[in-house]
Amino acid sequence: xxxxxxxxxxxxxxxxxxxxxxxxxxxxxxxxxxxxxxxxxxxxxxxxxxxxxxxxxxxxxxxxxxxxxxxxxxxxxxxxxxxxxxxxxxxxxxxxxxxxxxxxxxxxxxxxxxxxxxxxxxxxxxxxxxxxxxxxxxxxxxxxxxxxxxxxxxxxxxxxxxxxxxxxxxxxxxxxxxxxxxxxxxxxxxxxxxxxxxxxxxxxxxxxxxxxxxxxxxxxxxxxxxxxxxxxxxxxxxxxxxxxxxxxxxxxxxxxxxxxxxxxxxxxxxxxxxxxxxxxx
Numbered sequence: 506x507x508x509x510x511x512x513x514x515x516x517x518x519x520x521x522x523x524x525x526x527x528x529x530x531x532x533x534x535x536x537x538x539x540x541x542x543x544x545x546x547x548x549x550x551x552x553x554x555x556x557x558x559x560x561x562x563x564x565x566x567x568x569x570x571x572x573x574x575x576x577x578x579x580x581x582x583x584x585x586x587x588x589x590x591x592x593x594x595x596x597x598x599x600x601x602x603x604x605x606x607x608x609x610x611x612x613x614x615x616x617x618x619x620x621x622x623x624x625x626x627x628x629x630x631x632x633x634x635x636x637x638x639x640x641x642x643x644x645x646x647x648x649x650x651x652x653x654x655x656x657x658x659x660x661x662x663x664x665x666x667x668x669x670x671x672x673x674x675x676x677x678x679x680x681x682x683x684x685x686x687x688x689x690x691x692x693x694x695x696x697x698x699x700x701x702x703x704x705x706x707x708x709x710x711x712x713x714x715x716x717x718x719x720x721x722x723x724x725x726x727x728x729x730x731x732x733x734x735x736x737x738x739x740x741x742x743x744x745x746x747x748x749x750x751x752x753x754x755x756x757x758x759x760x761x762x763x764x765x766x767x768x769x770x771x772x773x774x775x776x777x778x779x780x781x782x783x784x785x786x
Contacts, residue, residue: 508776512776513778515776519569522769535591537591543587545762551772553567554570555621574675586649590651593641594654602625625673630670634637634666638662
């Protein structure tokens with residue numbers, strides 16, 4: 506593969522990272538795709554702005570940086586509104602003592618720890634929620650995201666609030682069934698991964714143990730596996746690695762966008778340096 510082709514692949518990966526920012530979604534209640542995408546785009550923009558200008562290839566990354574900065578500027582007010590709405594959602598979750606694995610501020614941890622020392626009742630949580638909702642009074646014109654959140658929360662609280670607080674009075678009663686749903690979701694994802702099928706209906710009865718039912722013993726199972734030629738196995742493994750590469754790159758990007766983008770930029774800069782040196786010869 507030529508260096509120009511490698512450069513085009515890296516630029517395609519950088520563009521894909523930017524597109525991912527604009528299309529981030531999440532089904533998890535505390536991870537808002539739009540807000541996470543904007544923060545990811547901010548990290549990309551900061552790295553692009555830190556690069557020195559080059560003359561080769563019309564300075565592709567500098568041109569890209571201008572478009573990224575424009576997108577950040579155009580959506581700044583929306584992002585600030587979303588970030589503030591997300592803080593209110595966190596406060597409501599803390600008020601409900603809702604468990605989550607994300608890092609909290611030291612103040613929130615202290616408040617929750619102190620409150621948990623005394624018995625917590627549904628009446629206490631109801632009063633705290635009422636006070637919090639009274640404090641949360643966003644303006645529709647200035648803060649549409651916060652207003653939409655407050656309107657939805659208020660409607661749900663008025664309709665279902667009294668039915669959501671039994672877990673504070675009954676010991677051992679969980680506040681939700683998310684753990685059970687997460688377990689079934691994990692099993693379904695595993696079945697799709699090992700079968701290559703979108704639907705898991707056919708594998709519902711046997712799951713990940715279906716392959717064992719095709720062999721009467723471990724020896725017979727090993728014999729079946731060994732029937733696959735090693736060259737074919739390596740070929741299929743390479744195809745699998747190529748197919749999984751975009752998803753793995755996206756996962757790294759979501760987990761640590763700064764280091765992931767920086768690695769791509771460093772590779773791009775290194776290739777440009779090589780091309781510059783070749784052009785001078």
